[in-house]
Amino acid sequence: MRNLQHYTDDAFEFHKEVLKSKNTTKKDPSYKERIENMDDAIEGQFSAYNDNFVRNTLENIDSYGHTDDEKNDLLKLYSYKNSVIKNLKVKITTTAANRIINTCPNCTISEINSFDHYLPKDEFPEFVVNPQNLFPSCTICNGYKNYIWIEGGKRVFLNLYLDSLPAEQYLFVNLAITGDVITTTFYLQNNGDINNDIFEIIETHYNKLHLLERFSANINEVITSLENTIISFVGKLPLDEIKDSIIEKSNRDRIAFGHNYWKSILEIELANCVEYMNRFVTID
Structure with a gap:
């Protein structure tokens, strides 16, 4: 287990890039417009996320409180197979030696085949494609983590972007x-x-x-x-x-x-x- 290099570009621009990559369908032609109507709220939440990310105090973030319809729309933004999301995985998992690490950083056992949302997407749908909230993971770790991330006001999982792992053996x-x-x-x-x-x-x-x-x-x-x-x-x-x-x-x-x-x-x-x-x- 080792630390990962987090996304350093504008996270909200990444959100917009994901939205741009989504296809407009005849069945739901107004989908992108509905997401764009939430831009101010989402950008404000992204700003709060970044502030707490820098301080490593993500446990202090409150969910925006989107309606069920808004939540459902936001959740549709995320797909592991999305080209923008796939490019993010490559960027995060490529080492300084230009080698791609494809072993889950959480367990160092299984293959990366999903992204874990550090702040759960059902509780925080506004961060469903926030690149600072997406961690390469195997589905086994992702399943065990599920919606749990905080207990008694304290984080219960390592944030491998932020938590400095000890050099000492534990x-x-x-x-x-x-x-x-x-x-x-x-x-x-x-x-x-x-x-x-x-x-x-x-x-x-x-x-x-x-x-x-x-x-x-x-x-x-x-x-x-x-x-x-x-x-x-x-x-x-x-x-x-x-x-x-x-x-x-x-x-x-x-x-x-x-x-x-x-x-x-x-x-x-x-x-x-x-x-x-x-x-x-x-x-x-």
Whole structure:
């Protein structure tokens, strides 16, 4: 998990660009006109969003309170397949090295195949195509998040545009090895160096998206890849050098994909596990 580069151009102009891209149909020829009639209200809300976005205080925003008909019209603006929306996804997920990251930033497990609305679109339809409110996501995370975003006046999900993720390790894993079977228990722990407010959001983010359980359910691919790497070097390098190479590579991945990237945390724990590494000693 790592921070994303947020949209920096005029958000309201993006809203208008999405509207422009919509087709006018014979069935509803006045649709665009109805949306344009809400321009003043929407632009005012976008201004409030931006002010709170800069301060990272989105929990202070109140919904405009559109009528049901207005809400339904606004919700029709959003489509993941819309060309303007698709271009936004490419822009957000392209790294400085000009590589597109297509793994959900919320879980770093599944493929991006939707946008999550940080402020839920049913509660805040005016932000349905606000690019600062759209986060690349998988449908699994999107489904778990649903309409929940705040409890007791506090945000319960990380805002990967705004929340500075700690460089300190907070994700850990315990291993249990029985014969050839490896099971894992991932857990969160603040060893005292992480601000309590951000760690509280980290905890609710991981728990509500069921990330710890989802990590454990997806370990086989990581372990298979790791074992293939180890086996390819057995007999060519001493086991200690193989171990050091695994840890070095995994730490490079943590720089690229986040200090608490679950795959790297697992690989390092396995490399440091004497019982696990010793199973490769007898391989010819």
